Amino acid sequence: MSYVKRLAIKGISWTSVGDGITQIIRFGSHLILTRLLVSELFDLLSLAYLVITVVNVFSDIGLKLSIIQNQRGENREFLNTA
Numbered sequence: 646m647s648y649v650k651r652l653a654i655k656g657i658s659w660t661s662v663g664d665g666i667t668q669i670i671r672f673g674s675h676l677i678l679t680r681l682l683v684s685e686l687f688d689l690l691s692l693a694y695l696v697i698t699v700v701n702v703f704s705d706i707g708l709k710l711s712i713i714q715n716q717r718g719e720n721r722e723f724l725n726t727a
Contacts (some may be wrong), residue, residue, distance in 0.1 A: 657673065678690065
């Protein structure tokens with residue numbers, strides 16, 4: 646197995662484990678909130694989280710990835726423009 650392939654598999658593994666842990670923590674926090682809040686407040690909070698997530702997803706236009714992939718990514722003028 647080549648070095649690049651091993652690095653890719655290692656990166657995918659770490660990303661998958663991190664995402665899985667994030668989902669488990671999110672699920673646990675939702676279970677705790679269902680016990681602490683009354684039903685109406687939990688519904689309102691879930692709706693607010695949904696709106697925040699949708700706004701966050703639609704406002705991500707890929708600037709971080711384009712800076713990382715660009716050759717001038719460490720150039721101060723390029724970073725200030727982005």
